[in-house]
Amino acid sequence: MLKKLQTYLLFGNTFCGIEYNNKQTDEIIIKDSFLTMIVEEIVQKLPKKQHVFLVLNNDDVLSKYVWSTEKENNRLLFEAFPNLKINDFYYEINSQGSFHNIAICRKSLVDKLIASYKMQQITIVGFSLGNTMTSFVNNFIEESNYYTSNTLLTKENEAITDVQLIENPLNKTHIINGLEVKSSQLLSFSGVLSHILQS
Numbered sequence: 510m511l512k513k514l515q516t517y518l519l520f521g522n523t524f525c526g527i528e529y530n531n532k533q534t535d536e537i538i539i540k541d542s543f544l545t546m547i548v549e550e551i552v553q554k555l556p557k558k559q560h561v562f563l564v565l566n567n568d569d570v571l572s573k574y575v576w577s578t579e580k581e582n583n584r585l586l587f588e589a590f591p592n593l594k595i596n597d598f599y600y601e602i603n604s605q606g607s608f609h610n611i612a613i614c615r616k617s618l619v620d621k622l623i624a625s626y627k628m629q630q631i632t633i634v635g636f637s638l639g640n641t642m643t644s645f646v647n648n649f650i651e652e653s654n655y656y657t658s659n660t661l662l663t664k665e666n667e668a669i670t671d672v673q674l675i676e677n678p679l680n681k682t683h684i685i686n687g688l689e690v691k692s693s694q695l696l697s698f699s700g701v702l703s704h705i706l707q708s
Contacts, residue, residue: 552629561626562700563636565614566659572612572639574672585609603641605668612639635704640672642699645706649685656681656692 555561573589582602586593589611599619603610623633640660647662647669654663656678663671680692690698 548625557630560632560634562704563633564696564700565638566696569618570612570614570639575609576607577609578607601638601641603644608670610641612641614638637700642696645699645702646685650683657695658693
């Protein structure tokens with residue numbers, strides 16, 4: 510109860526997610542959704558000092574999908590990217606059984622993007638890389654194949670087993686705990702959900 514009150518006092522009851530991908534920026538505010546590629550247009554749609562969960566899912570993010578019994582994150586990271594200078598990159602690993610979705614992005618690029626929002630009085634409360642956030646909605650989606658803004662995901666027994674980049678993915682609507690969420694909004698919605706659940 511105390512955590513819920515603290516979250517409400519800090520952030521209110523409006524949550525927002527932004528996804529950066531190659532085609533567009535897609536944001537979800539619980540009561541609104543819009544597409545744009547320009548930070549200034551995003552700022553015009555949001556109230557001052559709005560908090561946002563950011564999903565970077567463009568060409569700056571490198572993703573690899575690895576089948577491995579390895580459990581240690583550093584070893585998985587170096588298995589996917591053997592010569593990585595770890596201090597120069599942010600990374601995120603979503604493991605589901607032996608299938609690991611590993612995404613990396615240069616810290617300088619992420620930090621610059623976050624700073625551009627800060628200059629506009631938009632607070633980034635968290636960020637994610639690539640399609641790793643799908644783990645938060647995977648169990649709510651009944652289909653064994655589903656899309657994000659740029660991928661087709663396949664799952665078996667509630668675990669993701671394959672991720673394929675798709676140039677023009679279908680934009681289907683999913684019902685997630687009573688909310689209608691389009692495939693193009695799935696990553697930003699997942700980011701907001703992870704923030705709300707404090708995961």
